Amino acid sequence: xxxxxxxxxxxxxxxxxxxxxIAGLSTPYRVVAALALGALGLxxxxxxxxxxxxxxxxxxxxxxxxxxxxxxxxxEFEQNWKLFAPNPLQQNIAVEVRAEVRTAGGELTTTGWRDxxxxxAAAIRHSLLPSHTEQNELRRAWDFYTGSHDENGKPVGxxxxxxxxxxxxxxxxxxxxxxxxxxxxxxxxxxxxxxVPAPKWSTETTDTQTYYRELPWWKV
Amino acid sequence: MVEGVRRARAxxxxxxxxxxxxxxGPYQSAVVRIGFAGTWLFFLLREFPxxxxxxxxxxxxxxxxxQRLLDSxxxxxxxxxxxxxxxFEAVYAVSVLASAGLLLGWRTRASSVVxxxxxxxxxxxxxxxxxxGDNVIHLVAIYLVLTRCAQxxxxxxxxxxxxxxxxxxxxGPVLWGVLGAVFAYGAATGRFSDGWLAAFAALWVxxxxxxxxxxxxxxxxxxxxxxxxxxxxxNTGMLVIMxxxxxxxxxxxxxxxxGSRWQDGTALYYPLxxxxxxxxxxxxxxxxxxxxxxxxxxYGTVAVQVAFPFTLFNRRIKNVLLALMMIEHAGIAVLxxxxxxxxxxxxxxxxxxxxxxxxxxxxxxxxRRRGVGRGFGPRTAGAVPGARAEREAEAGAGxxxx
Numbered sequence: 001x002x003x004x005x006x007x008x009x010x011x012x013x014x015x016x017x018x019x020x021x022i023a024g025l026s027t028p029y030r031v032v033a034a035l036a037l038g039a040l041g042l043x044x045x046x047x048x049x050x051x052x053x054x055x056x057x058x059x060x061x062x063x064x065x066x067x068x069x070x071x072x073x074x075x076e077f078e079q080n081w082k083l084f085a086p087n088p089l090q091q092n093i094a095v096e097v098r099a100e101v102r103t104a105g106g107e108l109t110t111t112g113w114r115d116x117x118x119x120x121a122a123a124i125r126h127s128l129l130p131s132h133t134e135q136n137e138l139r140r141a142w143d144f145y146t147g148s149h150d151e152n153g154k155p156v157g158x159x160x161x162x163x164x165x166x167x168x169x170x171x172x173x174x175x176x177x178x179x180x181x182x183x184x185x186x187x188x189x190x191x192x193x194x195x196v197p198a199p200k201w202s203t204e205t206t207d208t209q210t211y212y213r214e215l216p217w218w219k220v
Numbered sequence: 221m222v223e224g225v226r227r228a229r230a231x232x233x234x235x236x237x238x239x240x241x242x243x244x245g246p247y248q249s250a251v252v253r254i255g256f257a258g259t260w261l262f263f264l265l266r267e268f269p270x271x272x273x274x275x276x277x278x279x280x281x282x283x284x285x286x287q288r289l290l291d292s293x294x295x296x297x298x299x300x301x302x303x304x305x306x307x308f309e310a311v312y313a314v315s316v317l318a319s320a321g322l323l324l325g326w327r328t329r330a331s332s333v334v335x336x337x338x339x340x341x342x343x344x345x346x347x348x349x350x351x352x353g354d355n356v357i358h359l360v361a362i363y364l365v366l367t368r369c370a371q372x373x374x375x376x377x378x379x380x381x382x383x384x385x386x387x388x389x390x391x392g393p394v395l396w397g398v399l400g401a402v403f404a405y406g407a408a409t410g411r412f413s414d415g416w417l418a419a420f421a422a423l424w425v426x427x428x429x430x431x432x433x434x435x436x437x438x439x440x441x442x443x444x445x446x447x448x449x450x451x452x453x454x455n456t457g458m459l460v461i462m463x464x465x466x467x468x469x470x471x472x473x474x475x476x477x478x479g480s481r482w483q484d485g486t487a488l489y490y491p492l493x494x495x496x497x498x499x500x501x502x503x504x505x506x507x508x509x510x511x512x513x514x515x516x517x518x519y520g521t522v523a524v525q526v527a528f529p530f531t532l533f534n535r536r537i538k539n540v541l542l543a544l545m546m547i548e549h550a551g552i553a554v555l556x557x558x559x560x561x562x563x564x565x566x567x568x569x570x571x572x573x574x575x576x577x578x579x580x581x582x583x584x585x586x587x588r589r590r591g592v593g594r595g596f597g598p599r600t601a602g603a604v605p606g607a608r609a610e611r612e613a614e615a616g617a618g619x620x621x622x
Binding site: 018019020021022023024025026029032033036037040041043044047048051052055056057074075076077078079080081082083084085086087088089090092094117118120121124125126127128129130131132133135136137139140141144158159162165166169170173196197199200201202 | 266288294439448451453463467475478489494500557558
């Protein structure tokens with residue numbers, strides 16, 4: 001207790017002989033510190049400028065320096081703050097799956113469509129802490145898939161293949177427990193998109209029909 | 221003319237003395253540290269039952285898929301060092317421990333580095349599991365390594381108070397040795413990119429040097445130089461964190477302005493009808509039923525986000541907006557079911573909280589802790605972080621404990 005009291009008193013006492021900051025250093029070290037100050041200042045400005053150009057809409061400067069910006073930003077400083085912008089998503093996109101199964105009895109059956117997104121939604125309901133496995137996994141996998149395939153369902157580059165394999169694995173992980181004893185031969189996925197109806201208090205009308213996008217059957 | 225130049229030079233000299241002499245914002249950096257470490261720790265514990273599905277080698281985003289994507293984007297992760305479940309479990313466990321270490325401010329520089337490695341390793345391995353919240357944590361985890369974020373409210377500060385130096389004790393050198401061995405293994409087996417190799421090597425060497433000069437030459441010039449460099453690095457890091465928060469709000473706001481739904485004041489209505497973001501449908505419906513409330517909240521959100529960076533020039537308005545944004549994020553946490561995103565954003569906002577408020581908060585917490593459990597080390601007025609800082613805040617400057 002005594003020792004502590006002593007130390008505290010010392011801390012509160014007048015500062016040591018050396019002045020704080022650059023002023024307390026000898027000339028050679030002052031040069032080092034000044035150089036560090038300059039370098040850090042420049043680095044911070046450069047970093048922030050590049051991040052700014054990365055998050056800003058595509059513009060004259062960001063187009064001209066696209067390579068430099070991407071080289072610095074990717075992979076660790078990538079960011080996207082278009083949260084619910086420019087417009088929020090205005091439709092529910094449900095991902096559904098069905099399977100062709102060889103049952104334990106040797107019978108070949110095709111299951112009905114199973115709405116995996118509805119299962120996610122049910123898990124999220126009344127939860128204060130929704131899991132990423134419920135809220136992001138399937139939803140973002142589907143985004144990844146649609147973003148890496150063209151209109152005709154052709155994969156765009158290597159990412160397309162990754163997305164397909166990812167979706168297939170998610171679907172199988174969820175289907176498998178239901179078909180113990182049997183064997184899943186093929187699966188098919190589709191999305192069911194339905195617009196959020198226009199608000200009751202608005203005069204707008206919205207087409208709330210469900211639109212489907214079917215993917216081909218995939219062998220397991 | 222001459223007078224103007226003289227004044228400008230004096231101002232510059234004062235600024236240089238300030239940024240080299242002190243690690244500014246001790247309370248703000250501490251609250252950011254606690255906020256982000258706490259959020260990530262909470263997240264890791266909440267997802268503990270789902271950890272294998274999210275980040276494990278046999279999850280839907282399999283080791284092979286992850287490897288193929290990482291080969292193309294070069295993101296940093298230690299999880300690809302081995303495909304064994306044991307390694308994955310070890311990384312997850314270390315990530316939990318590092319979050320706890322950073323939260324408590326224990327051997328903070330080392331904790332912050334391991335925290336960053338944990339965050340990057342898990343997130344980069346499974347990028348498609350994350351959302352905006354993970355994105356903020358990712359960035360701030362990197363920036364926090366630059367800061368001296370344990371000057372207050374930390375075990376390091378307590379050790380410095382009680383034992384005279386934050387470097388006291390054997391844990392520092394042991395940690396340094398263990399991390400050095402892991403680093404050497406990674407470097408020898410060529411698992412780091414050039415950038416990370418240089419960054420980790422520099423961190424390891426400088427931390428060793430710091431320990432040496434702090435231990436053997438606490439009054440020497442070597443320590444003074446490192447102290448100045450650490451202050452400069454800290455102040456740069458804090459500047460970057462603050463600017464990053466401004467960029468987040470500015471882009472979020474400016475992109476919204478361009479959207480027709482934000483313009484007609486119905487934007488907020490739509491997320492309230494999305495199955496993935498309505499954990500409390502009755503609550504969402506209630507809010508969605510009022511056109512006026514939706515419109516006011518939609519416009520308010522855009523106004524606050526766009527305005528925020530500019531209000532930093534006016535302390536009072538800044539504080540009002542800060543409170544509004546924190547309340548809005550708390551609302552989002554429940555209403556849209558995004559608790560970890562909201563916690564991360566609140567932690568990021570906290571970098572702008574006024575020192576007076578943080579000191580008051582610290583004193584409250586300290587008082588409560590004293591009331592609950594006595595015997596947490598000796599207590600004198602000077603030993604309460606809040607009490608000393610209050611005097612500092614009043615004085616406007618003063619030596620900040622390192």
